[in-house]
Amino acid sequence: MxxxxxxxxxxxxxxxxxxxxxxxxxxxxxxxxxxxxxxxxxxxxxxxxxxxxxxxxxxxxxxxxxxxxxxxxxxxxxxxxxxxxxxxxxxxxxxxxxxxxxxxxxxxxxxxxxxxxxxxxxxxxxxxxxxxxxxxxxxxxxxxxxxxxxxxxxxxxxxxxxxxxxxxxxxxxxxxxxxxxxxxxxxxxxxxxxxxxxxxxxxxxxxxxxxxxxxxxxxxxxxxxxxxxxxKCRRSMRFNKHLINIANEFRNKNLNSTDVSDKTELPEDWKEEKPRRTALGGPYLSVHLRRGDFVRARPKDTPTISHAAKQIKNRLIDLSINKVFVATDAKINEINELKSILESDGFQVLLYEPNKNVLQKFGDGGVAIIEQIICSYSRYFIGTYESTFSFRIQEEREIIGFPVESTFNRFCGGDSFECEPPSKWKIVY
Known part of the structure; x- marks a missing residue:
C-alpha cells in the first residue's frame, strides 16, 4: 500500500x-x-x-x-x-x-x-x-x-x-x-x-x-x-532527576520548602514506598489555573481571573500562609491581573519562568513537569476541574502521602465558592 x-x-x-x-x-x-x-x-x-x-x-x-x-x-x-x-x-x-x-x-x-x-x-x-x-x-x-x-x-x-x-x-x-x-x-x-x-x-x-x-x-x-x-505503574513513572533538582532548587530558594522540613522524602526505589498520609508540604499554596480552551469550552467550571483570585485569597487566609505558586496557561495580561489583585492584599505570587538552558534542553514538557513537581509539594493544592494536568498533580500528591483533603480541590466557576469536588482517586498499594 x-x-x-x-x-x-x-x-x-x-x-x-x-x-x-x-x-x-x-x-x-x-x-x-x-x-x-x-x-x-x-x-x-x-x-x-x-x-x-x-x-x-x-x-x-x-x-x-x-x-x-x-x-x-x-x-x-x-x-x-x-x-x-x-x-x-x-x-x-x-x-x-x-x-x-x-x-x-x-x-x-x-x-x-x-x-x-x-x-x-x-x-x-x-x-x-x-x-x-x-x-x-x-x-x-x-x-x-x-x-x-x-x-x-x-x-x-x-x-x-x-x-x-x-x-x-x-x-x-x-x-x-x-x-x-x-x-x-x-x-x-x-x-x-x-x-x-x-x-x-x-x-x-x-x-x-x-x-x-x-x-x-x-x-x-x-x-x-x-x-x-x-x-504500581504510576509510581514507577518517576521524573528525570535533573527536572526534580531544578524544581527542588526553586522550592528551596523561593518557597522555603525542602523534603526534610516538608516531610515529603521518598525512598530511592519506588518499590520500597509504604502507605502513609504524613506529608506536610511546603509553606505555600499551589494552584493549577487552566485557561486557554477551557474558558470557551467549560465556562461554567472555569472562573474569571478576579473570582479565581478571591478563591486563592480565601484559602491563603484559611491556611495562614502568604505565598501561592501558580501554574497556568493564562495570557500575560491575565497573569498580571491575578498578581495585581493578590499582591495588593499583601500576598506573594510566584510562577516558574524557565531560563534559556532549561528551554533548550527540556522544552515545554520539562517546564510542565517542573511546575507539576512544585505544585505536588505544597501544603495545599487547588486544581482545575477535569484537567489532566491537575489529575497528574493529584496522583503525585497521593504517591508523596498527603492527606486527601489537601489534594482533591478545585476552582469553582461562575460566582460560586462551592461546587462539585473532583473525583478522589486514592492510591492503592
Whole structure:
C-alpha cells in the first residue's frame, strides 16, 4: 500500500540473528539486565492522536505499559512472553508554547527510564533504530498495523459492551506518523474497538508476528484503572532527576520548602514506598489555573481571573500562609491581573519562568513537569476541574502521602465558592 510508504516512526522487523539489545528490565522477580532476546522477542508500538496533550499521553503510556507488563508475566504461551514496548518520542505538541518545531525528545528527557523499566519492558525509539542499523538497512517493515477507531454506534444501546472488529476506515488514513519516512507495512487494518487493553491480547497471542503498531492508541481504555497494578505503574513513572533538582532548587530558594522540613522524602526505589498520609508540604499554596480552551469550552467550571483570585485569597487566609505558586496557561495580561489583585492584599505570587538552558534542553514538557513537581509539594493544592494536568498533580500528591483533603480541590466557576469536588482517586498499594 503506497499510502503507507511514509508511515513514520514505528516498528521494525528484526531477524533473530541480528537482535541483540542490551537493556535493563526488572519485572518483579524477573531480572534481565544485559539480556539478549535473540529468539522470541516481539515489539509493541503505539501512536497517539496528534492533538492530544502531554498529560493524556502519559496516561495512554500507562495503558500499554500495564498491558506489556501483564503479557510478559501472564502470557499463556511461552513463545509470546518476551515483549518490548517501544516508547514513541516526544515531538512538539499543539498546546506547547515555547517549542517551534518537532524535537523528538526521548522519554528519558522527562522520566527516569530505569524506574520505568522496573515495571514494564520498555525501550526508547532511538534504541530501536540503533538496532535497525545493525541489520544493514534503514528501512523498517511493520508486520501488523492496526488503526484503532471508535464504533459509530457504540453508545446507542446504552450499555457498555466490549467488542472489536476489522472494518472500513472511518477517516482517511494519514501516513505521517511521527514524521519518519522509512517505516512501511504491507498489512494495515482499521480496527473498530470498544473496551480495554486486555482485549488486544487475543491479537497478540494468535499471531506469530514480531512487530505490532497500534495507531490512535488512546481509543483503548485502562484494564486496571485505579487498582493496585495501576498504581504500581504510576509510581514507577518517576521524573528525570535533573527536572526534580531544578524544581527542588526553586522550592528551596523561593518557597522555603525542602523534603526534610516538608516531610515529603521518598525512598530511592519506588518499590520500597509504604502507605502513609504524613506529608506536610511546603509553606505555600499551589494552584493549577487552566485557561486557554477551557474558558470557551467549560465556562461554567472555569472562573474569571478576579473570582479565581478571591478563591486563592480565601484559602491563603484559611491556611495562614502568604505565598501561592501558580501554574497556568493564562495570557500575560491575565497573569498580571491575578498578581495585581493578590499582591495588593499583601500576598506573594510566584510562577516558574524557565531560563534559556532549561528551554533548550527540556522544552515545554520539562517546564510542565517542573511546575507539576512544585505544585505536588505544597501544603495545599487547588486544581482545575477535569484537567489532566491537575489529575497528574493529584496522583503525585497521593504517591508523596498527603492527606486527601489537601489534594482533591478545585476552582469553582461562575460566582460560586462551592461546587462539585473532583473525583478522589486514592492510591492503592
Amino acid at each position: 503506497l499510502i503507507f510508504s511514509k508511515i513514520i516512526l514505528l516498528l521494525l522487523f528484526f531477524t533473530t540473528s541480528t537482535l541483540q539489545i542490551e537493556e535493563y528490565c526488572e519485572i518483579d522477580d524477573m531480572v534481565c539486565k544485559g539480556a539478549s532476546f535473540k529468539q522470541n522477542y516481539r515489539y509493541l508500538f503505539y501512536d497517539v492522536n496528534p492533538p492530544e496533550g502531554f498529560n493524556l499521553r502519559r496516561d495512554v503510556y500507562m495503558r500499554y505499559a500495564i498491558w506489556a507488563h501483564k503479557l510478559m508475566l501472564n502470557s499463556r504461551l511461552e513463545y509470546h512472553k518476551y515483549v518490548k514496548l517501544v516508547l514513541p518520542p516526544w515531538s512538539r505538541l499543539y498546546h506547547w508554547r515555547y517549542s517551534e518545531k518537532p524535537e523528538f525528545k526521548p522519554w528519558s528527557y522527562y522520566f527516569d527510564l530505569e524506574s520505568l523499566q522496573k515495571f514494564a519492558p520498555v525501550i526508547e525509539m532511538y534504541q530501536f533504530f540503533d538496532d535497525v542499523k545493525k541489520t544493514g538497512s534503514n528501512k523498517v517493515l511493520i508486520d501488523e498495523v492496526y488503526i484503532l477507531q471508535h464504533y459509530e454506534d457504540m453508545f446507542q444501546s446504552g450499555k457498555f459492551i466490549e467488542k472489536m472488529s476489522i472494518e472500513k476506515c472511518n477517516e482517511p488514513v494519514d501516513p505521517n506518523y511521527f514524521y519518519y519516512k522509512n517505516i512501511t507495512s504491507n498489512n494495515v487494518k482499521c480496527l473498530s474497538f470498544h473496551g480495554f487493553t486486555d482485549q488486544l491480547t487475543n491479537l497478540f497471542e494468535t499471531s506469530s508476528s514480531k512487530t505490532f503498531l497500534f495507531i490512535h492508541g488512546e481509543v483503548v481504555l485502562h484494564s486496571n484503572f485505579g487498582d493496585k497494578l495501576y498504581w
